[in-house]
Amino acid sequence: MNALSLLALPLSACIAAPVHAAGGVVPVAVGRPSALEQAHAQALDSFRRARFSEAYGRFIRLAEAGHPASARYAIWMCENGSGLFGVPWDCAPEELEDWAFVARSMPAMPAARAAPAPRTPARPVPRR
Numbered sequence: 001m002n003a004l005s006l007l008a009l010p011l012s013a014c015i016a017a018p019v020h021a022a023g024g025v026v027p028v029a030v031g032r033p034s035a036l037e038q039a040h041a042q043a044l045d046s047f048r049r050a051r052f053s054e055a056y057g058r059f060i061r062l063a064e065a066g067h068p069a070s071a072r073y074a075i076w077m078c079e080n081g082s083g084l085f086g087v088p089w090d091c092a093p094e095e096l097e098d099w100a101f102v103a104r105s106m107p108a109m110p111a112a113r114a115a116p117a118p119r120t121p122a123r124p125v126p127r128r
Contacts, residue, residue: 036062036065036066036067036070039058039061039062039067040062040067040069040070042058043055043058043059043062043070043073046058047073052077052085052087053087055073055077056074056077056078056081056089058070059071059073059074059077060074060091060095062074063098063099063102063103064098066102066105067102068102068103068104068105071099071100071102071103072099072103074091074099075096075099075100075103077089078091078095078096
């Protein structure tokens, strides 16, 4: 699979695709996005179309449903509402706490993207 054919794949397939030792990307079977992921994509689309109130409402609903990425967007929009959007978004401190909890519950990274295991440091060389 070459780089141009990757453009036709969903982003999740490109991110999760393991890299072959020879430098090529091995195709990965990608399932259908979950209902939460589809709703998150709609919220992002609303944001990109500058429909900020709509996007914020969608992110809130998704955060309350337990979607970590949406929770991070909801927190960010709440904290920056007045400065960036000219609107002080409606969010209570307890909501921010709930969303922060959800935001920290990021799903585990796929093995292909996991960070390498830490290396054992070399033994120190004695000074003479």
